[in-house]
Amino acid sequence: MEHITQSPTDPAFVQNPYPTYDRMRSSGPLVWWTDYAMACATDHATVSAVLRDRRMGREVPPELAPPADPARALFDGVEAHSMLELDGPDHARLRGAVLRAFTSRAIAGLGDGIRALCHDLIDRFPTGDFDLLDAYARPTPVITIARLLGVPAAAADDLLRWSNAMVAMYQARLTPTIMAEAEAATAEFTAFLREHLAHKRAHPGTDLMTTLLDTPLSEEELISTCILLLNAGHEATVHTLGNGVAAMLTAGVRRSDPAAVEEVMRLDPPLHMFTRWVHQDCTVAGHDFYRGDRIACLLGAANRDPAVWTAPEVFDPDRTGPAHVAFGGGAHFCVGAPLARMELQIALEVLWERCPDLRLTAQPVYADVYHFHGLERLMVAR
Template structure:
């Protein structure tokens, strides 16, 4: 098996990782990425099989677990309750009430709100060049997810700040300052959600947190801490992925050399979005 080295923080790699990916695939279905200290799969068939196999998973077996360093323990304990870190049956139990809440009818009902919000943000665009991410891409997902959860929209900027600090823990070669900021954000975000959830227990609404609390109360769903973790996960993971989908997609269209208007026609827009997701996805690697 070939051993390859490529710093994930190298600016050239960050801007265009695909030459390295091409080189890695040419070595075979697997290679050792020395900078991560991990074996990586490169072919679609192998990756697909690995993701489907019950022999592989996210949870570390109990006999192999080690205690996290004390200074990041609050963050790691929070993450241990995340859907992204669990396997069945725990994953199934946590996912069930979310799946029931995200019905096709409810998702379709979001479309008018999303379209109206998009138009409002576009109408605020300045006449001179500007950064699309803070002006548009960051705002849409966090506001819509806040509405789904039933948390105040005027907290959107604070949610973004906490989210950025927590998600930074997944960056390569993170610093001690990054770890400290992630712990502060985890505790602050959890405290905020705990207070909001306590309010929802006595003042239920037509939102996802109320649905999750109903599952907690009937004994089939989430504990209080799991409700907090799941709500924050939806804000963090849902927001981060959508921001980069929008940013990468717009960049791909602008650099494609193709006329953009025909690709945005009503009968082609769904295929265009699907292709941008395939062409330059927001997440390039996932570990098992």
């Protein structure tokens, strides 16, 4: 297995990680990323296989669990009940509860509200140059998630602040300041949800939070699940919408059909690395792995595998090929994928309808947020 060295916070990598992925992929389906001290799956076939391999999972083997860190105790307490970090029966139970609430009918029922929200946000676009992320990409998903959960839309700013602080814990550039901000956000978000869960018990509605209260989840599991739905659903959708608009404006394409949405997610996905713990000894791509090893699935590399797609660096909404891996795969396939797809399609449809002459006014700038990949700002004018 070839060893590759590449700092995930290097400015050139942050702005364009794809040349590094090409170098990794050309070295084989598995490489050793020395900066992470971890094997990484680089091509579409291997990433897809690892994501679906039941001998691996997200849960840390108990014998390898790190000692408790008081500096992140609140955050880790929420994570301990998150279905994203669990496998087996506990994961299936939590995921099943969410799926019972996340029905196709419930998601479709959000469509008109999302469309009206997009029109309202565009009505308030400033004149001259402005950042489309702040004006459109960030508020659309956070307000949608607030409505889905059944909390006041007025809480959107707090939800956004808490989400950003907590999601920062997954970044390569983790610092004591980021950790402290995440702890504070976790405390505030948890208190907010406890209050609203109590209100929903007394005054049930038709929202997702009320529906979850009818499942056998504990209070801690309810809180972790609501936080996960906000953090994962918001962060990924903001990045995907921003990356997608930038790609379309650069390519001179304005589309919002399902094929265009899928191509946006393939070309420049919001999450580039998703790891798996090896639970049972196994062989992957000719290499032996043992319980306690980790394998990183490089989703961004897999989605530009030239063995699968011709000219994978080109935005081509008419291309054919297998499903991309932006939503992951296997037991942990993104539970919010149907909502994300609908949000993106509506947001793009309304944006191109209302702003047909939208144009870039500055080079899009990516944020230093790896393992995520999303823009720091997207300056445009109409």
